[in-house]
Amino acid sequence: MIEIAHLTKIYDKSKRALRDINLIIEDGEFVFITGRSGSGKSTLVKILLKETELTSGRVTVNDVDLGRLKRRHIPKYRRRLGVVFQDFRLLKDRNVYENVAFAQRVIGASGRMIRESVPKMLTLVGLSSKYKYYPHQLSGGEQQRVAIARALINRPEVLLADEPTGNLDPQNAEEIMRLLDAINRQGTTVIVVTHSHELVDRMKKRVVTIDKGVIVRDEEEGRY
Amino acid sequence: MRIGTFMYCLKQGIVNICRNIWFSLASTAIISACIFLLCMFYSIIRNIQYMVFTAETTMGITIFFDEALAETEILEIGETIKAERAGQIKEMLYVSAEEAWETFQTDYFGENMALAAGFSDDNPLAGSASYEIFLKEITGQADMVRYLETLPGVRRVNYSNHVAAGLASFNRILAMLFGAILAILLAVAVFLISNTITVAAEFRKDENRIMRLIGAANFMIRAPFVVEGLILGLVGAALPLTAVYYLYRQTVEYVAAQFGILSGIIQFLPIHAIYPTMLGISLTLGGGLGFIVSSVTIRRHLRV
Ligand SMILES: Nc1ncnc2c1ncn2[C@@H]1O[C@H](COP(=O)(O)OP(=O)(O)O)[C@@H](O)[C@H]1O
Ligand SMILES: [Mg+2]
Numbered sequence: 001m002i003e004i005a006h007l008t009k010i011y012d013k014s015k016r017a018l019r020d021i022n023l024i025i026e027d028g029e030f031v032f033i034t035g036r037s038g039s040g041k042s043t044l045v046k047i048l049l050k051e052t053e054l055t056s057g058r059v060t061v062n063d064v065d066l067g068r069l070k071r072r073h074i075p076k077y078r079r080r081l082g083v084v085f086q087d088f089r090l091l092k093d094r095n096v097y098e099n100v101a102f103a104q105r106v107i108g109a110s111g112r113m114i115r116e117s118v119p120k121m122l123t124l125v126g127l128s129s130k131y132k133y134y135p136h137q138l139s140g141g142e143q144q145r146v147a148i149a150r151a152l153i154n155r156p157e158v159l160l161a162d163e164p165t166g167n168l169d170p171q172n173a174e175e176i177m178r179l180l181d182a183i184n185r186q187g188t189t190v191i192v193v194t195h196s197h198e199l200v201d202r203m204k205k206r207v208v209t210i211d212k213g214v215i216v217r218d219e220e221e222g223r224y
Numbered sequence: 225m226r227i228g229t230f231m232y233c234l235k236q237g238i239v240n241i242c243r244n245i246w247f248s249l250a251s252t253a254i255i256s257a258c259i260f261l262l263c264m265f266y267s268i269i270r271n272i273q274y275m276v277f278t279a280e281t282t283m284g285i286t287i288f289f290d291e292a293l294a295e296t297e298i299l300e301i302g303e304t305i306k307a308e309r310a311g312q313i314k315e316m317l318y319v320s321a322e323e324a325w326e327t328f329q330t331d332y333f334g335e336n337m338a339l340a341a342g343f344s345d346d347n348p349l350a351g352s353a354s355y356e357i358f359l360k361e362i363t364g365q366a367d368m369v370r371y372l373e374t375l376p377g378v379r380r381v382n383y384s385n386h387v388a389a390g391l392a393s394f395n396r397i398l399a400m401l402f403g404a405i406l407a408i409l410l411a412v413a414v415f416l417i418s419n420t421i422t423v424a425a426e427f428r429k430d431e432n433r434i435m436r437l438i439g440a441a442n443f444m445i446r447a448p449f450v451v452e453g454l455i456l457g458l459v460g461a462a463l464p465l466t467a468v469y470y471l472y473r474q475t476v477e478y479v480a481a482q483f484g485i486l487s488g489i490i491q492f493l494p495i496h497a498i499y500p501t502m503l504g505i506s507l508t509l510g511g512g513l514g515f516i517v518s519s520v521t522i523r524r525h526l527r528v
Contacts, residue, residue, distance in 0.1 A: 049437065051437075074439075075436075075439045075440060075441050075442070076439065077439070078436075078437065078438065078439030079438070079439035080439075081439075083437055089430070089433075089434055089437075091430070091431055091434070102434075102438075103438045105228075105229070105232050106435050106438055106440035106444050106445075107438065107439060107440060107441070107444075108225070108226060108229045108441070108444070110226055110228060111226075111228040114228075150438075154438070154439075
């Protein structure tokens with residue numbers, strides 16, 4: 001469960017990126033976070049990832065109090081989250097298989113574990129036939145699937161997606177959303193930041209809308 | 225740590241080196257230069273010490289006695305010394321006045337023995353009977369001399385330490401010279417390694433950012449760079465070590481062949497006598513330099 005209470009984030013000077021945010025996301029939920037550009041959506045994601053410090057308020061993710069999380073415990077904490085971004089952030093010099101295996105390798109997983117779980121994950125995201133391809137040989141949608149596979153390979157409790165379809169055509173975007181939905185049905189909490197109206201409207205999920213750093217709407221089966 | 229993880233870090237370290245081969249080569253070369261210099265210095269110092277040592281033990285300590293003393297009394301004192309200092313003495317020779325004179329003649333007049341004939345039966349070295357003592361350990365010389373000087377009937381104790389003293393100051397000058405060059409080279413080495421690591425980190429910027437998001441331990445993020453530094457350092461040590469090994473043997477052979485006449489004075493230590501220490505020092509310095517400089521650089525560069 002993610003609990004956010006009275007969260008405020010000020011970057012510099014007195015400009016507030018987030019103001020008194022209160023939000024509870026239950027385990028296994030699928031939540032859209034929408035809002036105009038500059039409204040503070042990515043800031044919220046960064047706070048959840050502990051990439052940036054919150055200014056005031058309280059944020060707990062599965063019983064981890066982020067305000068009190070020690071620096072040296074950040075890596076372990078991050079392993080419990082998966083993230084994907086608009087720009088995929090794949091390793092260009094490594095093929096699909098290696099990109100996914102990388103996430104396990106760098107947390108010290110065994111070779112056997114990697115050989116077992118990577119092919120399974122590639123099958124789940126529908127890329128098992130392209131495991132030897134390099135990122136530049138893939139479409140945007142396929143690249144995002146690799147990024148999702150990488151985010152999921154360490155079995156995170158929560159998947160954070162910051163504008164995952166921002167660089168994709170509508171059809172690829174639709175497919176990625178369906179994949180995220182499938183992942184959510186298997187029990188992972190999924191939080192998707194987007195400003196795609198059609199997708200949000202079609203998925204009929206909980207929608208939280210932020211405007212100028214404030215939550216202005218929070219509806220089940222909401223619309224943009 | 226798992227074998228797989230270790231191999232992964234090792235591989236990434238090698239990838240770092242290959243990606244950035246010119247910087248890596250430059251770093252290795254400068255480390256090699258440092259260590260080569262150090263090995264040379266070490267070889268020279270050790271050999272000088274060894275030569276001084278051999279020279280001093282061959283020269284021995286000479287004891288002259290009061291002229292009034294009869295030969296029997298001198299021999300008696302000799303026995304006392306032999307008995308009291310048995311543990312330190314390798315060899316002890318009695319040189320009678322006649323023998324001293326004969327040696328002197330051969331040494332100074334050589335083939336022109338006729339020149340010495342002028343002295344005929346009149347031994348100018350009468351009263352110069354002496355004992356010559358060769359020690360097992362030259363380090364015990366000072367103590368031995370002090371002991372001998374206290375003995376009654378002993379007129380003079382001759383021993384050589386100006387060779388040692390002279391060479392000690394020579395060593396000091398040599399050490400300062402080498403030290404200065406070494407310090408400059410080391411500074412350049414630190415600078416180059418640090419730069420190499422910085423460039424490698426630049427190459428991996430995106431990757432490191434992704435690693436951090438995935439939750440890779442800091443150790444994992446730094447490992448490739450530390451491995452890189454370590455390899456540069458160890459290779460940088462291995463090259464001069466190999467070179468010095470052959471060079472040293474060549475030199476010893478060459479000098480033996482060219483200056484065979486001096487073989488009594490120029491006595492090189494056999495390679496196996498100095499190589500283990502040289503190997504230890506070099507690998508520690510090379511590996512340590514690579515490890516420390518890369519660790520510090522990467523820690524600063526990737527500060528979260
Ligand atoms: N690192 C930063 N330093 C200063 N201001 C920032 C930083 N990141 C974001 N901001 C500001 O915070 C506000 C919210 O940004 P962001 O969370 O990226 O919005 P969104 O993702 O909704 O487009 C913006 O006004 C942006 O300029
Ligand atoms: Mg954003």
